[in-house]
Amino acid sequence: MQRYIVIRFIQTVITLLILSIVIFTLVRMSGDPVLLMLPETATEEDYELMKSQLGLNKPVYQQYLIFLFDAVKGDFGKSIRTRKPVILSIKETLPNSIKLVTVAFVIGFALSIPLGIVAAVKKGTVWDNMARVVTGLGQSIPTFWVGLMLLQIFVVWLRILPASGMDTWQHYVMPATCLGIFLMSGVARLLRSSMLDVLDSEFVKMARIKGVRESVVIWKHALRNSLLSVVSFGGMYIAIMVTGAILVETVFAWPGFGRLAYAAIVNQDFPLIQGVVLTAGAVVMSANFFTDILYAYLDPRIRVQV
Amino acid sequence: MRKTASILALVISLMLLFNTSACFANEPSGELKIGLPTLYDQTFHPIWGTLYRRQYMEPMYDYIIGVDADGKYVSEQSVAYKWERTDDLLTWTFYIRKGIKFHNGDDLTNEDVRYTLEQAATKKNNAGSQSDFMEHIAKVETMAPDKVVVSLKKPWPTFINALTALNGAEGLIQPKKYIEEKGDDYFMSHPVGSGPYKFFEWKEGVHVKFVAQDTHWRVGTPKYKYLTFQLMPEEGSRDAALRVGELDIISVGMDRSKRLKKDGFVLQEKKDGLYVGLMWIQQFQSDFPINNKKVREALVYAIDKKTIVDYILAGSGRVVGTATSMFTWAIEYKPYPHTPYDPEKAKQLLTEAGFPKGFTMYLYSFVTKLPETKLINEAIASYWEAVGVKTKLLEMDYSAFKPVWTKKAEPPGPAAFILAWPNRPVYSWRHMYASDALYSHTKDPVMDQLIGDFESETSSEGYIEGARKIMDYVLENAYATGICTTHELHAMSKDVPVWEMGKGVGSYRWEYIGK
């Protein structure tokens, strides 16, 4: 297990290194940052001056190394637009997103586990069809639209929830539900199919042969095995959440990381883009890392050597 | 039981009475919440960041020269209660009003004005007119008791304009002592000004909040105790928040504004907020058809600007004739004749120029501050097609376009682009039309001569004349053309009194609501 963790950790670091090279190159290929920063009244001299100020006249590999060493120290430079250290903006927004995503995860799993189980256990019945419709809608309706509908219903018509902000629990209801629904649909479908596989397996039959109560068969024997395949997609959910968060945070004016990422890209704020992408990468990687460990915890075949 | 109830009722009504009487007292009250799609850089240093930040920053500061809602200089609204210049336009003297205090209690003096002007003429000025200030200002001195004397390197007839809300944020007075003690970085997020509203709270990505002073030399007692600028990127969310009273004013698009109006909300227009102009890419290349004046004219005649305003902008804008922002000082507020829509003439000109069958044009299309830019591009393309010019739209990011604009990348052929930029005074003819400028696509010795003449002009009249000559020359040669301006829409609850939003870009005059 320890060896496994060390190997996974090294893999994570290498992936992040590759990501840093990719984003560093992409940012420089997507447009000349100096031109983007200069006002329309700038002259050739201004161009050259700024280029040297930003260190962009050095050889590319040297630029990359400087960027890398600063990044390791947590210094992604200053935003072109706000002149604020990138790391500060990330520190301020990332926790907000994590809070939101955590609540969304709770909602998503609280909905998807029963939904997936019912759909699998009652396969082919009305329940299964209902679950299929719900999850199908959840996946195909744009999150953005769901958000606007929630706003219309709960804010404009019922007037029971606030439209924006993040001070009280009421503020979490709509954005977290919105993200949660999106997550729920994917997880419920995945759970349904893996649950069907597991329910068909010999060890479930064996459990029934032993006289185990059906509820125990489902919640103990089948669910834990089905969750394995759900957990193995953990990193993917985080990635989904990052994209989902951009939309949800926009609709509900949530001061989160998704919106920071969006602003960085829209404004071509290249130090911010680099910082945001690397942070997102690190978040997804560590989520993957932890889901792998969780997976190993849930699956003794990985955790315990023969 | 009943007795208790009636006593209670009496007490409550008394309390209410007191409350209302408090409202009558001369104090700001309540909160005005404004929902905006972006708060830009969210920094509060007047010259560290874009001038658009004035949208929320302005109530916190005073301008060296104040203007009224129509854009006229008003000395009663100015920190400089009087200003003078020498006839050679090289020395300007400002007399600074006494008794104004910064929010931290320091007096606002001529030293602060000097500091403000000096800072504007440094590289750290990022508010838009850096090069103007750096090119002109030689030295700034203070003289007892209240004078600031500015010596210029060369005449700058529009110097006063540059210190007002009409131009940029350079005229907002910065507290010298405070900044020198705390540093620019600290000041950026803990700003101190002298305006009617004090900085109260900033939550990044959430809101910026200001609190009113009880009384202020410029506006008297502000109507609202708090001014809150709420960041809400999604229009639908702003709409919802306005409807439930979470917001009082929202920035809104044309489509939605109609529905909100029908539902009883008041629309408030900020007139001519953006200027939309058309420019050519590498018209100087002799093998490009647009190198021919007649072709350029034809392409301008072919565009139906009025239909663009009426249908794409739903009437919220107006057709312009000038080839740069209509507020350019020399021609300010005077309607400039614009090329009429005349497709027949366009075809005739193309034939005369030797292109009876047309040719292929490229039109760069990228996202600008105006969401309708893409539609306008498509309209222009179809107008050109209608006169026989095959037009290919090149959709791309602004970042991908910029190398083309700066001539660091080649266009696939004769090309043009439209740009929606803030409708504010432009004097930098050199940057736009001089043969050797980074962004210029004109190579015309006459133009270079006109620009040189304009820049060496020493009298106000000559300056106006010089600017007009350049403008006329640009239009005559169809080196660029204006399409239209657009009005910026806001919807607000009926409780908010209608006011004039001012003329400058980013200047909304919030502090004058109810005045």
Next chain:
Amino acid sequence: MGDNMSELLNVKNLKTYFFTKYGTVKAVDGVSFKVDKGETFGIVGESGCGKSITALSIMRLVPDPPGRIVGGEIVLEGEDILKISDNEMRKVRGKKISMILQDPMTSLNPVFTIGIQLEEAIKIHQGLKGRSLRERAIELLEMVQISSAAVRYKNWPHQLSGGMRQRVIGAISVSSEPRLLIADEPTTALDATIQVQFLRLLRELQEKTGVGLVFITHDFGIIARMCQRAAVMYAGRIVETGSVRDLFDNPSHPYTAALMRSLPKLEEKVERLASIEGQPPPLNDDIQGCRFAERCTVAEHQCRLSYPDETEISDGHFVSCWKF
């Protein structure tokens, strides 16, 4: 009456159908047989003949939908277990009837230790707790000859070999001392030497506990080795029942006879084993007559018209064929 005293299981005219969108599959269509206490009864047939479904029907674990037991009786110790409630049936499972599945590699839940899985069964039916529960579990592991049982007890299934896993399953199956144990091809997935060991173990367990054993296999060799009596199944029906000696010495149904001919015999040297021409009929066809008729070398017109009744050709030797 004497018969009744020794009778453990009596399956009468059992019918288990699967209702699919391609039609009704009559997987088990009128199967009857008896098992006495302590007896080992074999059911032999090729794959798809319905022997496993018969076993699952006795456990009442036919997947529903699409499968359902549509008729017949399964009388266990005088009680028709098709008539009792689901909950009562659950208490019968594991306690009175138990079953060993074919594949030991997949029959244990990979995420729980074998100790937990063994204890689960004991807990349900015997209500043991704590130390005594653990002791009983280890005792059972020792009974199935797992060495250092106290250590193995904490192992996960993947740490055990196939043979060991099948023995653990055996331990689970007999943990509550059931009256009837169904073994559905328990050795098919095991190596030959392990097979022998496991069969020996089953026999020992049977001797110790006196459990009645239904042994399902396609392998006549195992039938010969393990069983006193056996039934031959073909396409959802039993075609011949009798003592193992009857079946080997006097295979009377043409199918049984054909099967016997296809067995390799030590004393004879043959060039090529006889095989049966053709395929079993699809079970969703509505066949009135004998299901083997299409492949039968001696079939007559009558064979295709209606199904032959069971005929007792000698004591305890039943055949369903128009020849008798």
